[in-house]
Amino acid sequence: MTELVRDSLDHCVKCTICETFCPFSQATPLFPGPKYVGPQAERYRAGAASPDVSVDYCSGCGICTRVCPQGVKIAEINSRARARLWEEQGIPLRNQLIARPSVLGRLGTPVAPLANWTLRNRPLRWVGERVLGVHRHAPLPRFAGRTFQRWAKRHVSPAAERTVVYFHACGTNYYEPAVGRMTVEVLEHNGFHVVVPPQDCCGLPLQSNGNFPAARAYVRRLAARLAPYARDGCAIVTNSTSCGLMLKREAQEILDLEDEDVRVVSEAMFDLCEFLLLLHEHGELRTEFLPLPLTVPYHAPCQQQSHGIDKPALDLFSLIPQLEAIELDADCCGVAGTYGLKKEKYEISMAVGERLFDQVREAEADVAACDSETCRWQIEYGSGVHAVHPVELLHRAYGLGEP
Amino acid sequence: MTYDVVVIGAGLAGLASALRLADEGLHVLVVAKGVGGTHLAPATIDVLGYADGRVESPARALPEFVAAHPEHPYGRVSVELIRASLEWIRERLDGLGYRGGLEENVLLPTAVGVAKPTALVPQTMAAGDLRAGGRFVFVGLGGLKDFYPAYLAENLARAELPNGASVSARALELGLPLGREGDVSGTGFARRFEQSAFRDQVVRGLEQRLVPGEIVGFPAVLGFRHAQEVWQELETRLRHPVFEVPTLPPSVGGIRVFERLTAALRRKGARVVVGTTVSGSEHNRKTLEGVVTQTAGRPRTYRARSFVLASGGFASGGLQMDSYGRVRETAFELALAGLPAPGGQRFEPGYFDEQPLDGAGLAVDDALRPLDPAGAPAFENLHAAGATLAGATPWREASGNGISLATGYAAASAILERMS
Numbered sequence: 001m002t003e004l005v006r007d008s009l010d011h012c013v014k015c016t017i018c019e020t021f022c023p024f025s026q027a028t029p030l031f032p033g034p035k036y037v038g039p040q041a042e043r044y045r046a047g048a049a050s051p052d053v054s055v056d057y058c059s060g061c062g063i064c065t066r067v068c069p070q071g072v073k074i075a076e077i078n079s080r081a082r083a084r085l086w087e088e089q090g091i092p093l094r095n096q097l098i099a100r101p102s103v104l105g106r107l108g109t110p111v112a113p114l115a116n117w118t119l120r121n122r123p124l125r126w127v128g129e130r131v132l133g134v135h136r137h138a139p140l141p142r143f144a145g146r147t148f149q150r151w152a153k154r155h156v157s158p159a160a161e162r163t164v165v166y167f168h169a170c171g172t173n174y175y176e177p178a179v180g181r182m183t184v185e186v187l188e189h190n191g192f193h194v195v196v197p198p199q200d201c202c203g204l205p206l207q208s209n210g211n212f213p214a215a216r217a218y219v220r221r222l223a224a225r226l227a228p229y230a231r232d233g234c235a236i237v238t239n240s241t242s243c244g245l246m247l248k249r250e251a252q253e254i255l256d257l258e259d260e261d262v263r264v265v266s267e268a269m270f271d272l273c274e275f276l277l278l279l280h281e282h283g284e285l286r287t288e289f290l291p292l293p294l295t296v297p298y299h300a301p302c303q304q305q306s307h308g309i310d311k312p313a314l315d316l317f318s319l320i321p322q323l324e325a326i327e328l329d330a331d332c333c334g335v336a337g338t339y340g341l342k343k344e345k346y347e348i349s350m351a352v353g354e355r356l357f358d359q360v361r362e363a364e365a366d367v368a369a370c371d372s373e374t375c376r377w378q379i380e381y382g383s384g385v386h387a388v389h390p391v392e393l394l395h396r397a398y399g400l401g402e403p
Numbered sequence: 404m405t406y407d408v409v410v411i412g413a414g415l416a417g418l419a420s421a422l423r424l425a426d427e428g429l430h431v432l433v434v435a436k437g438v439g440g441t442h443l444a445p446a447t448i449d450v451l452g453y454a455d456g457r458v459e460s461p462a463r464a465l466p467e468f469v470a471a472h473p474e475h476p477y478g479r480v481s482v483e484l485i486r487a488s489l490e491w492i493r494e495r496l497d498g499l500g501y502r503g504g505l506e507e508n509v510l511l512p513t514a515v516g517v518a519k520p521t522a523l524v525p526q527t528m529a530a531g532d533l534r535a536g537g538r539f540v541f542v543g544l545g546g547l548k549d550f551y552p553a554y555l556a557e558n559l560a561r562a563e564l565p566n567g568a569s570v571s572a573r574a575l576e577l578g579l580p581l582g583r584e585g586d587v588s589g590t591g592f593a594r595r596f597e598q599s600a601f602r603d604q605v606v607r608g609l610e611q612r613l614v615p616g617e618i619v620g621f622p623a624v625l626g627f628r629h630a631q632e633v634w635q636e637l638e639t640r641l642r643h644p645v646f647e648v649p650t651l652p653p654s655v656g657g658i659r660v661f662e663r664l665t666a667a668l669r670r671k672g673a674r675v676v677v678g679t680t681v682s683g684s685e686h687n688r689k690t691l692e693g694v695v696t697q698t699a700g701r702p703r704t705y706r707a708r709s710f711v712l713a714s715g716g717f718a719s720g721g722l723q724m725d726s727y728g729r730v731r732e733t734a735f736e737l738a739l740a741g742l743p744a745p746g747g748q749r750f751e752p753g754y755f756d757e758q759p760l761d762g763a764g765l766a767v768d769d770a771l772r773p774l775d776p777a778g779a780p781a782f783e784n785l786h787a788a789g790a791t792l793a794g795a796t797p798w799r800e801a802s803g804n805g806i807s808l809a810t811g812y813a814a815a816s817a818i819l820e821r822m823s
Contacts (some may be wrong), residue, residue, distance in 0.1 A: 071680070
């Protein structure tokens with residue numbers, strides 16, 4: 001365990017504030033709470049086998065770490081405890097599979113129509129649940145068929161004084177290439193030359209499924225790709241808020257990586273809305289927005305809030321005439337990346353998301369906004385309301401065409 | 404981003420200060436390392452419970468108390484201002500139906516059966532007032548840790564009450580189905596109390612067991628958002644006065660306060676960022692211009708015209724002492740008052756002894772601005788509130804929430820005055 005994480009454990013005063021906020025222990029007795037499985041159970045892990053499997057019911061949303069008044073890295077401790085558990089017990093095939101989005105993406109993309117049909121075929125999903133343990137109702141995204149990388153290779157980003165590097169992550173590449181295109185166009189509209197280096201998965205799903213060695217290999221490879229740009233002083237921007245957090249912090253704090261590439265990339269990494277708002281603070285964001293007469297419920301996902309950057313999407317929305325954003329206060333959508341896909345956790349995930357789904361529905365809006373891709377898919381599935389990345393609304397308000 | 408005011412800390416002092424400013428139309432940001440004392444302290448507002456013995460009327464006791472403790476935070480705010488802060492929170496949190504005020508302390512039973520004086524009481528706790536005596540029954544919920552009604556009742560029967568009033572108290576244990584859980588936290592029970600089927604079981608379990616005229620005390624777990632309705636329904640269906648007894652943390656009553664204050668802040672367009680530590684500042688001579696916060700990846704500066712420091716005391720990390728006995732204020736390295744002499748004793752052996760570090764904290768002027776070693780404001784636009792202030796021993800005085808509320812309110816008043 002890193003010194004930072006280990007030292008923080010000693011600051012736990014058992015005040016239970018984390019337990020009052022944990023959305024997952026509220027939804028299931030199978031997860032006894034972040035303090036219980038983490039700071040409290042940690043002493044049983046010293047040199048001994050993992051005391052029980054309940055830590056696997058932690059989703060890794062990170063809310064416990066955020067609310068802790070003593071700075072205890074609770075989610076990080078639990079993430080490491082989960083990896084330790086799976087190291088002892090062996091990681092199930094399902095977890096190995098769903099934790100490799102770029103492998104799934106490469107397999108599914110060439111046969112997208114067939115793959116999408118399969119993933120929506122009820123009998124096959126039933127089989128998938130029995131054989132693999134992926135819940136038959138869990139919301140799975142559709143393969144776009146054409147990757148974002150393919151678009152980016154043909155796209156010529158106009159020369160500009162300033163260059164920015166775009167880390168699009170797997171969700172954009174295989175499922176939502178339009179979000180990637182809009183991100184590039186919004187950045188170009190603001191006077192940037194956008195570079196899209198070849199890139200693979202950041203390793204986050206493997207990390208949250210307890211396969212740390214594989215996660216480390218992925219994040220090192222990715223960091224090695226991005227580090228030369230960071231060393232040249234380029235900002236790296238991502239619309240995938242959880243993958244951005246992986247590179248900013250989690251690779252170092254959870255995976256315990258001391259890697260020079262990872263370090264320089266972490267300092268150059270910006271969440272897309274964070275980056276645009278910083279531009280605005282320097283008077284460099286174009287603000288000639290068209291009115292968007294919309295009411296938009298906005299959910300800041302857990303991982304976005306763990307950046308510690310407030311909710312820049314709300315500040316950007318306030319620049320768009322006639323757009324009324326509603327800041328939702330429900331904590332979590334429940335999906336936590338791959339957590340909600342699992343047979344034994346799907347019901348928990350839906351119970352956690354219920355409050356958010358209700359709030360989205362109550363807003364009676366045509367569209368909701370959220371920074372994380374898996375959370376958007378969960379919100380759409382749970383509430384029936386179309387959910388978009390904030391950049392999609394900015395793109396529309398800039399008049400850059402339909403998505 | 405540039406705000407009118409940045410408030411550091413999300414306990415009662417910080418949130419009250421932020422809301423009062425946001426109510427006046429100011430653009431407010433709250434940044435906090437974590438969630439504050441609301442989740443640990445009960446929802447009562449204790450202004451002054453003990454001075455020389457138990458205080459019956461804070462309004463009458465305060466002038467003498469302040470004269471005897473000139474360095475106390477109450478010495479920086481007037482009695483009128485304390486009264487105004489109580490009125491303000493009573494109106495602002497009208498959904499909690501606060502009762503009482505500065506004139507007379509209410510006596511409420513604690514979970515260990517002490518008759519504790521407090522000034523402002525949420526409606527769901529008000530029927531527990533012991534001043535006139537009465538027949539009480541305390542209900543234990545099987546599976547709820549840290550609430551022992553028999554212990555409470557036995558201690559309470561020995562409580563000394565004013566005017567010779569007397570209390571009789573007994574305990575009842577209620578076994579309720581908890582599903583697969585062996586024990587359940589206070590928040591777990593609070594969620595269950597929001598379900599009507601669970602309340603049905605509670606009422607059925609008690610109906611035949613209450614004696615006419617008894618006042619029924621529950622642990623303070625009667626729901627979150629709908630606590631008023633839950634409490635009302637139990638009173639109506641049981642046909643007995645019902646009240647809540649504050650429990651050990653997590654404090655469900657305090658969570659209700661936190662949720663209402665933060666929801667009100669959101670409605671006013673204020674931002675609350677939790678999980679972010681303030682690690683430095685930007686300033687120009689005596690004007691504080693921005694606070695530097697830690698984010699994943701890099702520091703982030705928030706600029707504002709005024710600032711409120713409500714980061715708490717030793718328990719919350721607003722003050723810190725290292726192993727060499729050096730004490731520091733963690734956000735701005737401000738000068739501290741109330742410290743033992745260098746090399747002097749820092750701890751007395753008895754836990755309940757008066758401790759040399761009891762009163763450590765920030766000395767402030769009448770606008771609650773922390774002072775530098777020369778006695779001048781460290782920054783002309785930085786105000787401090789709550790447990791970070793010097794001169795108080797809230798656990799002895801029963802004054803914690805009162806100091807937080809009054810000084811949070813006063814810091815906001817000082818900012819509004821200067822901005823107008």
